[in-house]
Amino acid sequence: MLEIRDISFSYDPDKPTVTGFSLNVEAGKHVALIGESGSGKSTILKLLYGHYDLSSGSISYKSDAITGPKFNLIPGDVRFKYLAQDFGLMPYITAAENVGNFLSNIYKDKKNQRVSELLELVEMTEFANVKPKFLSGGQQQRIALAKTLALEPEVVLLDEPFSQIGASLASSLKRDLFGYFKQNNISCIVATHDGNDVLAYADEAVIMKDGTIVETDRPKAIYANPGSKYIASLFGEANEIAMRFFSAGQDGTRLVYPHQLKISGSGIRAIVKKSYFQGSHYLIKAEYEAGTLFFENRVAIMENEGVFLALSV
C-alpha cells in the first residue's frame, strides 16, 4: 500500500503549495486528483516520485520510505512510473524505440513482443517506426503512456494523460488503459482538472484546492452531492440557486447541474441569452433574477425568449 501521511511542501517558503495532504492507495486502486489549475495536483505527483523533499509528513510504499533529492541521486522508486505533462520522449529515435528504451536488449524477442503489445494498447502500432518529432501532440502522449508501462510498474502517476488526445480516441484509450491497470493490479494516480475524464474509472476522487484536499469519496458520490460550487464546476457548468426559487421561504442554496433543469409551465423565470450546440442537446445560457444560469434543452432557443425552469428530478 502507498501511504501518504500529512505531507506539506512549498516551492516558496512564504507560500505553502501543499498542506496536510493524506491518502492511502491500495494495490490496484485508481485515484483521481481533481482540481483547478494551480491547486497542487502535479506537485503531489512529483512528491510521490521523490522529485522534491517534503517540508513535513511522510510517504511510504510497502513500508519503504519515499524520499526526495536530499536522500537520492535519481528520483523515483523503481516500482513507480511517472508520466509528466511534457511526455519526456526522445525526439530522434522511433516511437517503438522510445517505448522499449528501458527494456533489456538481452531478450530481443521478448522486448519486441512487449513493445508491440504496448503500441497496440495505445493504438499506435502503425506509427512504430516514426520519430516523435513527426507525431502529433496526442500521438506523442500515447507513446509516452506506452513507455510509462514498459517496465511493468506497480504504481503509475499520470499528469493530465489525455490532455492532447481527441475525445473519440480518448474514450476507447481510457477504457483499454484503465482495464489494463485493473487486469495487472497496477495502482494509478491521475491528475486532471476535468472530473469527467475519470468519472467512470476512478475508485476514489480526491478534490484539491489551494494545495489541500477539500473532499474525497467515490466519484459517483461526489458528483451526486458535490458539497460546493467549486466541486460541482469540476464536472462542468453548475448552477448555485437560492432555495427560495424552488420553495418559498426556504433558506440556503442548491447546486444544480444543467441537465437537472427543464423547461416547465411554472418555476424560475429566465430569459435565454445563448444556445450552445453540444451534439445530443443544447446548453442554454439564460439570465434570471439572481444572475446567470445554464440548463440543457433538446433544441436551440431564440435569444431573449422567456422560459420557466423547474427541477427535472
Ligand SMILES: Nc1ncnc2c1ncn2[C@@H]1O[C@H](COP(=O)(O)OP(=O)(O)OP(=O)(O)O)[C@@H](O)[C@H]1O
Ligand atoms: N517549479 C515551481 N516553482 C515555483 N512554483 C511552482 C512550481 N511549480 C508549480 N508551482 C506553483 O505551485 C502551485 C501548484 O502548482 P501545480 O503545478 O502543482 O498545480 P496543478 O494543480 O498541477 O496545476 P495544472 O493543472 O495547471 O497543472 C501553483 O501556484 C504553481 O504556480
